[in-house]
Amino acid sequence: MAQPPPPPLPSSQSVQELILDGGTVPERYAYKDDKTASFDESLPLTDVPAIDLGLLTASSSSSAGEELIKLRSALTCWGCFHAINHGISCSFLDQLHELTKQFFALPKEEKEKCARAPDGIEGYGNDMVFSEQQVIDWNDRVYIIISPEDKRKLEVWPEKPETFREVIHEYSVMLRPVINNVFKAMALSLNLEENCFLNQFGERGVMFARFNYYPRCPRPDLVLGLKPHADGSAITVVLPDREVEGLQFQRDGQWFTVPTIPNALLINVGDQVEIMSNGIFKSPVHRAVTNAERDRISLAVFCTSEEENEIGPADGLINEETPRLYKKIRNYPETYFEYYQLGKRSIDAVKI
Numbered sequence: 621m622a623q624p625p626p627p628p629l630p631s632s633q634s635v636q637e638l639i640l641d642g643g644t645v646p647e648r649y650a651y652k653d654d655k656t657a658s659f660d661e662s663l664p665l666t667d668v669p670a671i672d673l674g675l676l677t678a679s680s681s682s683s684a685g686e687e688l689i690k691l692r693s694a695l696t697c698w699g700c701f702h703a704i705n706h707g708i709s710c711s712f713l714d715q716l717h718e719l720t721k722q723f724f725a726l727p728k729e730e731k732e733k734c735a736r737a738p739d740g741i742e743g744y745g746n747d748m749v750f751s752e753q754q755v756i757d758w759n760d761r762v763y764i765i766i767s768p769e770d771k772r773k774l775e776v777w778p779e780k781p782e783t784f785r786e787v788i789h790e791y792s793v794m795l796r797p798v799i800n801n802v803f804k805a806m807a808l809s810l811n812l813e814e815n816c817f818l819n820q821f822g823e824r825g826v827m828f829a830r831f832n833y834y835p836r837c838p839r840p841d842l843v844l845g846l847k848p849h850a851d852g853s854a855i856t857v858v859l860p861d862r863e864v865e866g867l868q869f870q871r872d873g874q875w876f877t878v879p880t881i882p883n884a885l886l887i888n889v890g891d892q893v894e895i896m897s898n899g900i901f902k903s904p905v906h907r908a909v910t911n912a913e914r915d916r917i918s919l920a921v922f923c924t925s926e927e928e929n930e931i932g933p934a935d936g937l938i939n940e941e942t943p944r945l946y947k948k949i950r951n952y953p954e955t956y957f958e959y960y961q962l963g964k965r966s967i968d969a970v971k972i
């Protein structure tokens with residue numbers, strides 16, 4: 621296991637304030653010699669399929685069967701898919717977009733009422749800084765547990781916009797059956813018993829929501845909205861900006877931009893499902909880029925197995941030809957954060 625990480629350095633100004641200050645990119649945000657940012661507007665688009673969640677759970681096995689094949693191929697190839705017909709109305713998704721925009725447009729004093737504590741993880745803030753050398757993400761965010769209800773820390777939940785708490789509560793309730801069905805479909809697509817991933821996730825699997833705000837940047841070629849990372853979740857449900865693209869996935873060393881599909885949710889596999897699927901579904905490396913003209917927002921919900929649950933490769937996937945590739949582990953997020961802070965991937969710590 622990794623050594624305990626150093627405590628975070630004092631938080632920097634919000635990115636939003638930085639641009640108000642004058643429009644240049646401070647050194648701490650700029651990638652210099654390396655090509656990590658390597659911003660290029662002409663990157664190819666992903667050909668990630670749109671999967672009809674209604675069909676996945678259809679009673680007619682032939683339509684479900686075709687959709688399951690598509691799901692398996694998307695998760696094997698990209699580690700993500702666009703979810704359509706997910707049962708959440710367009711007008712509700714519009715409300716989520718509006719709330720996110722309205723929160724970041726509030727005065728600084730209002731936003732700081734739910735600021736992250738210096739040693740805390742949840743609340744309003746920006747990239748946690750762990751070393752003087754770290755290049756800081758061009759991103760302000762609110763990070764909160766939204767489900768189960770008794771795990772919420774309401775002291776770091778925004779009180780404004782006025783409808784924030786009610787709408788986010790509703791979203792967490794609507795998402796639960798959606799993610800349960802995705803877990804079942806993932807298992808079925810691998811010819812496993814339908815509950816074998818869902819049981820590892822648990823009835824009280826935790827949803828961490830991250831409201832991302834990427835202010836427009838005068839030099840998008842120098843910064844990253846989010847540095848390349850894979851998620852530590854089991855699955856992540858992303859509501860991307862309706863108009864502004866910026867999320868990119870890496871495949872075979874090449875970056876691809878995710879196109880916007882109206883009212884779709886983008887669902888990606890995180891490290892925990894990579895482990896449960898014994899590496900058949902890969903937790904994809906992705907990043908967010910910025911642009912000079914428009915701000916961008918997104919809402920990512922990281923769905924993470926119950927802390928007490930031991931997760932590991934499903935028994936049905938292990939045999940002589942395909943041996944177990946990952947150890948069993950509990951409380952994966954703890955390992956994830958330790959490694960993240962050291963700039964390393966925690967999935968490597970659980971590989972056999």
Ligand SMILES: O=C(O)CCC(=O)C(=O)O
Nearest residue numbers: 830832860867908918920
């Ligand atoms: O902004 C996005 O589209 C993706 C956000 C993301 O990858 C994350 O919050 O982990």
Ligand SMILES: [Fe+2]
Nearest residue numbers: 849850851906
């Ligand atoms: Fe992510």
